Amino acid sequence: MAELTRAIGLMSGTSMDGIDLAMVETDGDCVVRRGASSFTAYEPAFRARLEQALDAAREIGAREERPGDLAALEAELTDRHAAAVEAFLAREKLSPDAIGVVGFHGQTVLHRPHEGLTVQLGDGQRLADRLGIDVVHDLRANDMRLGGQGAPLVPAYHRALAAGLEGDWAGKTPVIFVNIGGISNITYIGEDDTLIAFDSGPGNTLIDRWVKRHAGVPYDSDGTIASEGRVLAGLVNRYLDHPFFTAPERISLDRNDFPLPDDSEASLEDGARTLAFVTAAAIAKSQAHLPVKPKLWILCGGGRHNRRIVEDLTVATRHTGQLILAEDAGFNGDSMEAEAWAWLAVRSLKGLPLTYPGTTGVREPATGGVLARARA
Ligand SMILES: Nc1ncnc2c1ncn2[C@@H]1O[C@H](COP(=O)(O)OP(=O)(O)OP(=O)(O)O)[C@@H](O)[C@H]1O
Ligand SMILES: CC(=O)N[C@H]1[C@@H]2OC[C@@H](O2)[C@@H](O)[C@@H]1O[C@H](C)C(=O)O
Incomplete structure (x- = not known):
């Protein structure tokens, strides 16, 4: 070795x-x-x-x-x-x-x-x-x-983790890692090790800003506020009509790319519920940009603690794949990016690639x- x-x-x-x-x-x-x-x-x-x-x-x-x-x-x-x-x-x-x-x-x-x-x-x-x-x-x-776009860099590390999947999860390809941070982003690893990565839509940033504005809390802990609300279809449709979702190519997102709903459009709870739904729906829409539908979805990042997002995404993907949390596969969903930076540093010392045309668009x-x- x-x-x-x-x-x-x-x-x-x-x-x-x-x-x-x-x-x-x-x-x-x-x-x-x-x-x-x-x-x-x-x-x-x-x-x-x-x-x-x-x-x-x-x-x-x-x-x-x-x-x-x-x-x-x-x-x-x-x-x-x-x-x-x-x-x-x-x-x-x-x-x-x-x-x-x-x-x-x-x-x-x-x-x-x-x-x-x-x-x-x-x-x-x-x-x-x-x-x-x-x-x-x-x-x-x-x-x-x-x-290249200079981001994301974690996908190569996801591929290394996928290669080490064990038990029920070994060989379940394509596999997709979904990181729900401020912005959500995905890494797709195909059967032939194809690596595709892109930002998939608003992650927690809209939910965080909404609950901060209306309830003075930094985030919707465990999706508790959303659990009291309803999904407002009109608002969902407006978000999903955003040009980002209809563009042929995926581009990297900034946290201000999606505006908050107006105060008059939703109650605190309905807004939190709707934005959680939008987060999940946006991730599910990524499949249109992938060659084959993923069989295994691994959720990482702080947004996996929002129960509503996880449930909505489970429903949206259940016909084609299985959705698990990073911990179910033996990983740590909170420290994965820091681990990636340790791994990338070792690769850098060895002169190995950190990014690929399919991850950042680098030549x-x-x-x-x-x-x-x-x-x-
Ligand atoms: N218990 C929880 N319930 C609901 N949401 C949570 C919980 N804990 C964290 N979060 C959400 O996760 C967010 C932080 O996620 P994370 O640490 O992955 O973000 P980040 O490191 O800034 O992400 P990135 O750099 O990937 O955008 C918080 O802002 C919050 O929205
Ligand atoms: C420029 C920058 O810091 N981008 C971050 C940001 O946070 C999430 C998303 O946008 C991702 O593209 C990236 O970080 C992760 C760790 C990455 O490079 O993989």
Whole structure:
């Protein structure tokens, strides 16, 4: 067996709720031994600074520019990631020498594929020096330089996980991973290992904004609010008539691409119920862009905790496939993206591809990432 590297992945996602950390041992290919993970929440004040950073980042014309508060924020964000790793190593009784590499995503503050511009806040060299561990960062930029959208990067990791499916799930192809984060996105792995990935529609972002506005809560925990409401057909039809669903090609989405319903259009509960239905229906519509209907659906990301979304999607897919949660297949649906960043960092060290024409639209399979070596 090829030598395994123990790697830590760090992800701070679009919901800006904190730092997901996961450890894996891997050959950078199909051998993936998933290890411990942790989550370090950002307190509301830091989250608010990150949200403001999205505004400041609009002024960025060249990717190394850091207008306004962004330079200070980047240093602080990096130090928070370092503290998260140190706390994790202390908890797991591991020394920095036990870790071969850290894969550092950083915080996306700007992503404009059509301008070839993607910016993740995070100083890889600062992190490497503080931890005394080599860091691979900036994993999206090379893909963009080669004509890709710079996202998504997790699909190659999904394919590695699919290769290791066991028991009832082994060999159930095509298999599709559905990540319901702020935006939902899918990875399709065909019988011949074909890899297709794209954003599939609004994920939790509409539901989160709706319940925040009308109930002052950050998300609809377990879909409880939606459970009290009805699906409003007129609203559903309006969302599903959006040009995104009728376009021949799938493009990557921004969290503001779909507007919220007007306040007068729905009660809190009906709005939450309808938006959960729209989230599931949008995912189910992805099938029109796939060569063969998936036999196995694996749900990941925070949206899998919304019972209404899961039920609606189960109904929408039951004639052709079986839908399970990541945990049913032995995975961890919350730490998968952080695991992916650990795995991608090992691939980057080996010069292996991170992205493919079917995942980001890159011209040819492309490696990526920048290595920051820890300085003594
Ligand atoms: N118990 C729960 N019930 C319902 N929804 C939940 C629950 N826990 C989390 N969520 C939803 O999941 C979201 C966070 O999901 P996730 O952590 O996958 O997002 P993310 O990392 O920002 O995603 P991405 O970067 O993939 O967009 C929350 O904003 C919320 O909408
Ligand atoms: C630019 C950026 O940070 N994109 C994220 C975002 O969050 C979800 C979706 O949009 C996905 O395309 C991507 O992250 C995941 C981890 C990816 O690259 O696979």
